[in-house]
Amino acid sequence: MSVALQVKPEQEKALAQEIVGTWTLVSYQVELQATGEFIDAMGDHPRGRVIFTKDGWVAFNLEGTGREAATTDEERAHLMSTLVAYIGRYRIEGNQWVTSVQTAWAPEWVGTEQRRTVTITGNDAQVVTPWRKMPNWAKDQMSRSIIRFARAQ
Numbered sequence: 013m014s015v016a017l018q019v020k021p022e023q024e025k026a027l028a029q030e031i032v033g034t035w036t037l038v039s040y041q042v043e044l045q046a047t048g049e050f051i052d053a054m055g056d057h058p059r060g061r062v063i064f065t066k067d068g069w070v071a072f073n074l075e076g077t078g079r080e081a082a083t084t085d086e087e088r089a090h091l092m093s094t095l096v097a098y099i100g101r102y103r104i105e106g107n108q109w110v111t112s113v114q115t116a117w118a119p120e121w122v123g124t125e126q127r128r129t130v131t132i133t134g135n136d137a138q139v140v141t142p143w144r145k146m147p148n149w150a151k152d153q154m155s156r157s158i159i160r161f162a163r164a165q
Contacts, residue, residue, distance in 0.1 A: 054094065
């Protein structure tokens with residue numbers, strides 16, 4: 013379970029202000045807990061955005077490298093393994109954003125809270141998920157995602 017670091021109220025308020033805006037995906041790596049191995053779960057050139065609004069909404073859409081239009085059910089199913097997308101209300105707690113998921117690519121996420129530890133340095137953000145089992149890679153293994161974003165220009 014991920015726990016927010018002890019953050020002073022002024023630091024929490026600063027993060028709440030800094031996070032607002034549109035962020036472009038730079039990289040998406042997954043660390044496997046059992047081995048410490050890192051994998052590029054979304055390939056070497058993923059694309060995506062995360063958008064935080066001032067009034068507390070977040071829209072998160074990340075896509076793997078080389079996605080192409082599907083023509084079969086099997087191809088459509090494979091596309092689900094190269095996508096992470098959800099929308100919901102968010103709040104800042106310590107050094108984390110917490111999303112109350114309202115819609116998601118993975119139905120089991122709807123109605124859950126998703127926590128992400130975030131560090132913003134200038135126009136760069138590093139996001140780390142808690143350890144968990146993801147529905148689209150490292151099946152039945154505990155993993156965490158380490159995601160880098162740049163503020164969209």
